[in-house]
Amino acid sequence: QVQLQESGPGLVKPSQSLSLTCTVSGDSITGAYYYWSCVRQPPGKDLEWMGTIAGSGSIYYSPSLKSRSSISRKTSKNQFTLQLSSVTPEDTAAYFCARCEALSIETCSRDYWGRGTQVTVSS
Numbered sequence: 001q002v003q004l005q006e007s008g009p010g011l012v013k014p015s016q017s018l019s020l021t022c023t024v025s026g027d028s029i030t031g032a033y034y035y036w037s038c039v040r041q042p043p044g045k046d047l048e049w050m051g052t053i054a055g056s057g058s059i060y061y062s063p064s065l066k067s068r069s070s071i072s073r074k075t076s077k078n079q080f081t082l083q084l085s086s087v088t089p090e091d092t093a094a095y096f097c098a099r100c101e102a103l104s105i106e107t108c109s110r111d112y113w114g115r116g117t118q119v120t121v122s123s
Contacts, residue, residue: 002026004097004114012121017085022097022114024078031055035100037108038071038082040093041116048093049105053080060103087121094118 005023012018020038029036037052051061051071059071065084073080084091098105099112 002099002112004099004112006095006097006114006117008095008117008119010117010119012087012091012119013123014088014121015086017083018087018091018119018121019081019083020095020097020117020119021079021081024080024097024099027099029053029055029073029078029080030057030075033101035103035107036073036080037098037100037103037105039096039098039105039108039113041096042090042093047105049103050084051082052100052103089121092119092121 003025007021009018032055035052035054038050041047051069053059053071061069068085070083094116096116097114098108100108
C-alpha cells in the first residue's frame with residue numbers, strides 16, 4: 001500500500017523559508033514511472049501545483065514559484081523535500097504530497113496523496 005506523509009513547520013514568519021518533507025512508503029521515489037509532486041491549496045482557492053521530482057531525479061517547478069523553490073530528495077529515506085524561500089502570508093496553505101503519472105495535478109490519483117499539512121505564514 002502506497003502512502004505519503006507530509007511534514008512541515010506549521011507556522012513560519014514572513015521572509016523566512018518553509019520546508020515540506022514528503023516520506024513515501026510502499027513505493028520507491030526512484031522508480032521509472034511516477035512523478036512525485038508538491039501541491040498546495042490556499043484558503044478558498046484552487047489546488048496549485050508547485051513542483052515535481054521524477055524518479056530519474058529530474059526536477060520541474062511551477063514558473064510562478066521557480067525563483068523561490070528548491071526540490072531535493074534523500075533516496076536512503078525515500079523522502080523528497082520542497083523548500084520555499086521568502087515566504088509571505090500569501091503562502092499560507094494546506095500543503096500536500098502526491099504521486100502522479102505526469103506533470104499535471106489531473107494525473108495525481110487521490111488514492112496517492114498525503115493527508116496534507118497546514119502551513120501558516122504570520123508574524
